[in-house]
Every structure is written in structure tokens, then in C-alpha cells.
Amino acid sequence: MSLPQDVLGERAAGLPRAEAEYLPPMLATLTHNHFSSPDWIFERKLDGERCLVVRKGGKVRLYSRNRKELNRTYPELVDALRAMHAHGTPDFVADGEVVAFSGQVTSFKRLQRRMQVKDPEEARSSRVAVYLYLFDLPVCDGLDLSSLPLVDRKKVLKVLLEYEDPIRYTAHRNQEGVDYHRQACRKGWEGIIAKRRDAAYTGKRSRDWLKFKCGRRQEFVICGFTEPEGERVGFGALLLGYYDGDSLRYAGQVGTGFDNEFLRSFRETLADIERAEPPVESGQLPSKGVHWVEPEYVGEVGFTEWTGKGRLRHPRFLGLRRDKAPRQVVREEA
Secondary structure (H helix, E strand, O other): OOOHHHHHHHHHHHOOEOOOOOOOOOEEEEOOOOOOEEEEEEEEOOOOEEEEEEEEOOEEEEEOOOOOEOOOOOHHHHHHHHHHHHHOOOOEEEEEEEEOEEOOEEOHHHHHHHHOOOOHHHHHOOOOOOEEEEEEEEEEOOEEOOOOOHHHHHHHHHHHOOOOOOEEEOOOEEEOHHHHHHHHHHOOOOEEEEEEOOOOOOOOEEEEEEEEEOOEEEEEEEEEEEOOOOOOOOOOOEEEEEEEOOEEEEEEEEOOOOOHHHHHHHHHHHHOOEEOOOOOOOOOOOOOOEEEEEEEEEEEEEEOEEOOOOOEEOOEEEEEEOOOOHHHOEOOOO
16 A cells, blocks of 8 residues: 555645545546547546545545435445555545446446445345446545646555455556547447546546547436326336526437336336426427426436437436436536
């Protein structure tokens, strides 16, 4: 185990002090301009739940990107991180992603079965194994590393812990972003993240981190649902929207990507928040068999493109997101 002083040398002496406390996570910006550059590194884009780790005095707290505590959902990750205290690992704040796998590919849909669990014992007995990939280290051993170049923070992160499952280090590629993106798409990954080598950790959305996606997907506010038809149970489709300033814009509906268990259980959830009027702006809204709901839930949806009328083409539901507030959901533009 190495401290920042061991890796950074004299530079560590000039860093400000910092307590291991919650920090807002740094977020990436979508781009369709895929490139290669020696000034950037490239990491696999993991299809999971963002997780900020705060380890202080032997206590571990896991937080989502909107500061919801995740300890009860992922107790095995807490156990693994807490055990490191016995080996003298200092306090730190690390950034990462919790994932579950379907074969060799991270699967947000499979992770959904763990994200909804709130009982630690139920989580421990789950057949869905989860892993935490760490990729940044803004605070370590009482030092604020956020102003250091990204590659230096990753050097400290790599030697800080003895990585054993379920805790993993996120490796990266140098320079060859275009080729790595092509490989990612061939392997069925969500994409890659390009990060400027010398970027500071700013705790906000930045163009120092860029998303190279293999397909189009983003979060949407769930605004309502339609009645099921035929042998379908629960509901037929979810009605979607996104915020444009203070207005909630209608984005269309998604009717695929659900299993029967979700159709039944989420229908019951939505029934408790029904409302008479649509929460989205009036216009060409569906009316037949429609139930409008309060805009309290967020779902992630994959799709091929936006139509000229601002609707989703060929959408498919990927899962609920609890780590983003509805008001944060906007139309994601490159």
C-alpha cells in the first residue's frame, strides 16, 4: 500500500489538506466527434450505477451521483472496502461504477435486480454478482488531489489498494481513441470515455471528459402509461419526457424492454401517483387509454434517433434510474 507521497514525491507537499467527505461527481459530455490524441486517455464506458466511495476512519459510505446512500444495496462492496482498513489503507474518496455482467458485457438491465434491493441480507443472497470499478481519486490520506493531472490521480489510485474482486481498477488506453471505440462497439459495450490526461477533478459536467457512445441512449422522465392490450399485463407503454428549462417536453413512448414482473409491479407504483392532467406541455399528446402521473421517476431508454417532431425512434426500455433527479433530465445533445 502506498500513500500519495510515495507516488508523487515532493509535489505531494504542496497539496492542500482535505477531509474524506462526499464530493459531487465529475460528469462527461456527449460527443460524436471521435478522435485519437496523445493528450487524452480512453476508458471503457461501464453500463452500471455511478458510485462515489467515502472511506473515513474505517467507515465506508457508498453514494450515488445524487447522494443517495447505497450501502444496503451493495453490502459486499462495503465489506471489501472496510476490510482494507485492517491493512493500513488511509482515508480516501474514490470515484467509480458498480456493474453486473451478462457474459463479458456489463448489463444495466441485470443490475436492476440489485438496484431495487434495500435489505442487506437479501442483497448478499442475490444471484446477481456486482463489482466496483474505480477510476479516479480526488482525496487521499488527508490530501486534496483534485487539482492534479488525471494520470497522476490514477497512479495513486492504482497502488493505493490491493485489487481483489469485487473491487477492480479501471485500466485505460493511451492515444488510440478511434480504434478503441470501434473495438468497444464490436464487443457490444456501451462505448468509451475520453479523458484529458491533465484534467483536474472539477465535480461537475465538463468537456474534459467526453462520451463516445456506440448507440443512442439517455434518461427520460416517466410522465404516464397506457393501458395494456391483448395478453399484456400491467401497462402497455411508458410515456416519456425531458425538461427544457422549466417545461417538460413530450418525447414519445416506449413499449419494449419490460418483463412481466416489472409490468405488474411498476403499474402498482404508478397507480399511486396518477394525476388528471398531463405534466408535459400540451400539443400532440396521446389520449386513448392514457394515464398521466406525477413526474417522479426516471428511466433509461435506448433508441436509434430523434424524429423531426422530437420523438424517439425505435425506443427500448433499459431500466429505472434512481441516481438522477427528474429535474436534471434534459435532451442530451452532442
